Amino acid sequence: MARKQSFVGEKSASSRRAFLVGTAALGLAACSRSLDPAELGLDTASTGSIRPKISVDPAVTNPGVMYAAVTEGPFVLPEIPYEKIPRAFRRQIVPDPTGEAPGTIVVDLNNHFLYLVQPGGDALRYGVGIGKAGFEWSGRANIQYKKQWPTWTPPREMIARKPEVAKWAGGQPGGPNNPLGARALYIFKDGVDTGYRIHGSPEWWTIGQNMSSGCVRMINQDVIDLYNRVPGKTTVVVG
Template sequence: MRNGHADAGEMNEVALPERREGFLNRRSLLVGSAVSLGALGLAGCATDGMSLAEAERVYGPVPDEKFPIPAVDVTKVDPKYFRRTVRYDTREAPGTVIVDPGNYYVYRIEDDGSATRYGANVGRDGFRWSGDAYVGRKSEWATWTPPAEMIKRQPEAAKYARGMPGGLDNPLGARTLHLYQDGRYTLYTIYASSDPESIGSGITSGCVGLLSQDMIHLYNRTPVKTKVVVLPA
């Protein structure tokens, strides 16, 4: 890590992926080392929840995508991580995205004193970071390229040294928000995860994952330049 940014060789690193039918397991995610920056602590409380039947609808299949997205097995997700509207007291402007890694949530601030809250996976111990960033660019079904350091540790990743095309098994998933600071890519992202069991856990190298259906919902409402606040864990 140099000056708050991961070294170039750490870009798009997947944390300890496992084999799954010849692919890298998307249970692990992205990138590098921790960033030490200050952030403002904020709080939210739930105002309405989601029934299992509603969750099955919200997290159902998305057949019209370039790569059709299957339904989430919602029985593998703690219901407290289902998308919901919560009251949220903050000085941040509507539209701001706030990541709360200590509680495994991502919030999008609305304009009525509330927020849309999503369950998330976050960085594992030693890879968590905090601070202010912004969405520098957005990607749909992005190409993923493992760094040389990862290939050295995990030779099975070498087949993707020139890039793994977008698809259901690509670690970046259906949508990616790339986080920047001062005009520079931090190498951290908010991305789409197809692994329901990862939600509510620390498994990545600093990136933040939402269920694909939640990530599409957030992505469609989050333009480039949106402020992102990552709270201390």
Template sequence: MCVSRRRFLFQAASMGAVAPLVLSGCMSSTGAIEAVKPGPDPYFLAMYGPQPNERFPLPAIDISNVEERFFRQQVRYHRSERPGTIVVDTQNRFLYLVQEGGMAMRYGIGVGRAGLEFEGEARVARKAQWPTWTPTAAMIEREPARNAQWAGGMPPGLENPLGPRALYLFDGGRDTLYRIHGTSEPWSIGLAVSSGCIRLFNQDIIDLYARVAIDTPVLVLQNEPLMFPQREVPESIRRQLEIPQRQDQNPMIEI
């Protein structure tokens, strides 16, 4: 019988030097050692668990194939923006909410085409819970079969591309059309995708929404040095979307 990894570590701590001999796996009935792949940390499972009290109850997110760096977490902040600033690093797929003491709350993001078309400073001019989504004229022209039906606005709900919350960014009095929002496609976190602006896990945009106020300053960065290799599109998602895999096209960049 296999025991959980954490329970085993607890037991091993009281066993001293015996533990390292079997730490790598569980012994099968045939005597072979089977590797044990640890699952997501229970802390993150709870963080991305269901939220039944929302207007549209949110299901748990399957995070079993998500790299841990894209989970919401407090980190040391490596730049000098003042606390309270939202910093969007499109290259590394992170959004930071700068905090006191050189720290920041970091969120994994997916970056849509519109999210790559703005760089510089803005402010949160509007916040919305369960917003209506209205495609721009350019989006309708680009994908009429998908978007024209929503020219008058898509009602809020679990399938709405903005998810449960949205932050609307303005430059002075001008709407930049740049949005920070949730997503009905959680697999897209960590990727550059073909639509939308800056998307977070639904549970993360709810958290960020609660932390920021109107007029929060926002800085969007497009060309930061890469901190990690960019995430590749999972093969299971590639098959569902019928994305061609060509040698002259980097599958990590856009789908």
């Protein structure tokens, strides 16, 4: 993947389309082992849609609305104390710095941002946590499936490192304390499951840090928002 100019710091109108898309080795372990879609019960349908007029969406501009408590059936997500989250990592509308087509998800590993590119030159930006050293993944792929309240299955490599998670070798049921959070978007490359996900996390304080085993983690309220905006087969660029 070609390396382009970073868009950290100053972004002028003429330079904002430059974006760093680096290459990195595939990590030894990802967020969960590869499973057959039928086994996971994944949503293969095209659900949700991109909303071009995002600038008038109060849930984008009002953090009290964005990060309020969420109740879905038996599950309750607590309100996020957004004042404790650096402003840069809260959901917001920004000029698109990526140059990618509308509807593309772009993860900027250097700056811990995820962009959902919109028509008209804007992007919806979310703060993310990413893989720690040795567990990074980058490339161009697509979101093959999406799942609400996903089951988390630790990969064998993680069980070897952390024997305490062996109890979930058969899968931890979905719920507010599940490491995959309220939603998961499954990254495939050339039709093959990479084992990496974009997913929610109950550990909102880790956003903006390198903490995970290679996956892209989001605040649960943010990953629900992203899930509702993107259809299946969405292009994702991580770099």
